[in-house]
Amino acid sequence: MPASGLPFDDIRNLIANMPGPDMAAANTVRARDKELTKPAGSLGRLEEIAEWLAAWQGKAPPRVDRPLVCVFAGNHGVVAQGVSAFPQSVTRQMLENFAAGGAAINQICAAYDLGFKVFDLALDLPTGDFTEGDALDERACVATMAFGMEALAGGADLLALGEMGIGNTTSAAAIFAALYGGGAAQWCGRGTGVDEDGLRRKIAAVEAGLKLHASHLNDPLEVLRRFGGREMAAICGAILAARLQRIPVILDGYVVTAAAAILHALDSSALDHCIAGHLSAEGAHAQALVKLGKQPLLALDMRLGEGTGAALAAGLVKAAAGVHSGMATFAQAQVSQKGE
Numbered sequence: 001m002p003a004s005g006l007p008f009d010d011i012r013n014l015i016a017n018m019p020g021p022d023m024a025a026a027n028t029v030r031a032r033d034k035e036l037t038k039p040a041g042s043l044g045r046l047e048e049i050a051e052w053l054a055a056w057q058g059k060a061p062p063r064v065d066r067p068l069v070c071v072f073a074g075n076h077g078v079v080a081q082g083v084s085a086f087p088q089s090v091t092r093q094m095l096e097n098f099a100a101g102g103a104a105i106n107q108i109c110a111a112y113d114l115g116f117k118v119f120d121l122a123l124d125l126p127t128g129d130f131t132e133g134d135a136l137d138e139r140a141c142v143a144t145m146a147f148g149m150e151a152l153a154g155g156a157d158l159l160a161l162g163e164m165g166i167g168n169t170t171s172a173a174a175i176f177a178a179l180y181g182g183g184a185a186q187w188c189g190r191g192t193g194v195d196e197d198g199l200r201r202k203i204a205a206v207e208a209g210l211k212l213h214a215s216h217l218n219d220p221l222e223v224l225r226r227f228g229g230r231e232m233a234a235i236c237g238a239i240l241a242a243r244l245q246r247i248p249v250i251l252d253g254y255v256v257t258a259a260a261a262i263l264h265a266l267d268s269s270a271l272d273h274c275i276a277g278h279l280s281a282e283g284a285h286a287q288a289l290v291k292l293g294k295q296p297l298l299a300l301d302m303r304l305g306e307g308t309g310a311a312l313a314a315g316l317v318k319a320a321a322g323v324h325s326g327m328a329t330f331a332q333a334q335v336s337q338k339g340e
């Protein structure tokens, strides 16, 4: 047991006691949907989104008045293996760019009027290099998960998750390979744009990590602390806290999905309150989403991270809630029904 903070057992207890969907709220949305001035089913997945929002907010009609994008940032020891096309210093430089409003995520948040918060997770203290040891000890891992839970303290009614951390696509690939097998090459992609040699170094790093930690891969929380960055631990915490506080969640690309996959491996219903915002162009994201049983909302050939795909999807989710709650019924608008 760690000296302070929650031990892994407390995380397991939280997961064992997660609230389920509010089916009454979902049914109320489905019933009202039939009355709205449109042919039945004509809004396709927007209708499903409204139901999903209601089920996880526990409210009909669902409301998205305070959507929040949370970006968690961490630095990774595995960068020493030459796995990124960019230097580690870029993580902090991008945080300064976020603060100045100059990043892609800033402009997407502005376009859709989304709240935006960035959390710096001990950037001066990179995690251990997982090819040589554990990325995090249990105490640091659970403390960072708890920090991620606190990120929601200011309240929100929809959460979109993002990350920033040079080297974290290598960490994500190691997590997927540890959880799902298939070998390092299957899960490693170009990330920020590594060349052939860089890709070979990524694969070698993931292979070395899988070998070093081979006897601990059957416990997802051990996989998280051995391979994960602090941003991934915090994302796990935020997803759990959102479930407990009835806040639906939108996942981003490859890296956020790797963090989420840890929770899914612990309990296959742990991500029922989450949707996949987009399909990342990072090659292995598609197979990761298949493992989670999630169909992405968008597929725009994006591979940035920062929560950009999740935030774009949040704009759609916001629209879905507004459409459902704001549309008139056939009776209200005095529009004739089918066959009338």
Ligand SMILES: Cc1cc2ncn([C@H]3O[C@H](COP(=O)(O)O)[C@@H](O)[C@H]3O)c2cc1C
Binding pocket: 083, 084, 085, 086, 090, 094, 163, 164, 165, 166, 167, 168, 169, 170, 190, 191, 192, 193, 194, 304, 305, 306
């Ligand atoms: C300028 C810049 C802005 C970014 N914004 C997100 N990422 C993305 O790239 C990083 C992961 O890729 P890799 O594993 O190859 O280092 C993460 O920080 C991720 O959020 C960025 C990367 C860069 C260079």
Ligand SMILES: O=C(O)c1cccnc1
Binding pocket: 169, 191, 192, 252, 253, 254, 255, 256, 280, 281, 282, 285, 302, 303, 304, 305, 306
């Ligand atoms: O899909 C992602 O999350 C991603 C892809 C490349 C680089 N950083 C993040």
